[in-house]
Amino acid sequence: MMSWLKCCVFPLVLLCMWQLQEGAQACTCPYDHPQTQFCQSDVAIKAKVVSKATASELKYDITYDIKLTKILKGPIRHYDTICTASSSAACGVTLNKGVEYFITGQLKPDGSLRVSSCNYVVPWESSHDILVEHFMMGCDCKITRCSSVPCGIGSPTECLWTNTIDEQDKQSACIKKSDGSCSWYGEEPNGN
Known part of the structure; x- marks a missing residue:
């Protein structure tokens, strides 16, 4: 009886679990600015x-x-x-x-x-029209996501994105300044 279970039921259970996993797959995207x-x-x-x-x-x-x-x-x-x-x-x-x-x-x-x-x-x-214009100027900069504090940037051409500021992703753009460094531009409360 035990060999029948191992031979037939176990593979059937694995097949069912695999099908459930296949059906549960959904679209996943990185959470990007x-x-x-x-x-x-x-x-x-x-x-x-x-x-x-x-x-x-x-x-x-x-x-x-x-x-x-x-x-x-x-x-x-x-x-x-x-x-x-x-x-x-x-x-x-x-x-x-x-x-x-x-x-x-x-x-x-x-x-x-x-x-x-x-x-x-x-x-x-x-x-925001002005933000769209700034997106076009900001592709030389890198936005680094911070999901848990502490975190930092490794280069002056990066902007740290904490998204803890209310709707930072809809209000700010990371743009290159005249000195070659990048910083946030927009309606951020912290003034960066």
């Missing part, structure tokens, strides 16, 4: 969604038709669609028709624009 997401993207645009998502031939991607308003970063070309995964578990994003967005993303080999929940995709009205 929006400026880091901007700097690591291939493209950053301001665009309005003009149609709801449509499924691609492969069924695991969806496409949104957009009206390009402004190219903030990347190759100058006409972007009229963006592609994303069809589910949030696969890092897909859901966009609303008629809303204008600040969108960062990656270029696919065919030249199309792909966005995910790991990119910075927010309604344009919730982004």
Whole structure:
């Protein structure tokens, strides 16, 4: 009886546990400052969604038709669609028709624009115009995340991001100063 359990039931239990683990996997992204997401993207645009998502031939991607308003970063070309995964578990994003967005993303080999929940995709009205301009000037700086005190920076070209200041990620940009060092610029209460 014991050998039957070892032979048949144990592998079956392992198979069930593996399937549960596979089903439990979801999208995970690093918790990055929006400026880091901007700097690591291939493209950053301001665009309005003009149609709801449509499924691609492969069924695991969806496409949104957009009206390009402004190219903030990347190759100058006409972007009229963006592609994303069809589910949030696969890092897909859901966009609303008629809303204008600040969108960062990656270029696919065919030249199309792909966005995910790991990119910075927010309604344009919730982004600060001046901050977006500073993001474009700050890609020579590195933002170092501090998740537990004490922490510090290793170079004058880094800004320490504690995110303990109310909405530091939405109010500040790390930009290079004339002396070559980097510091926070924006509406931080501590004045850095």
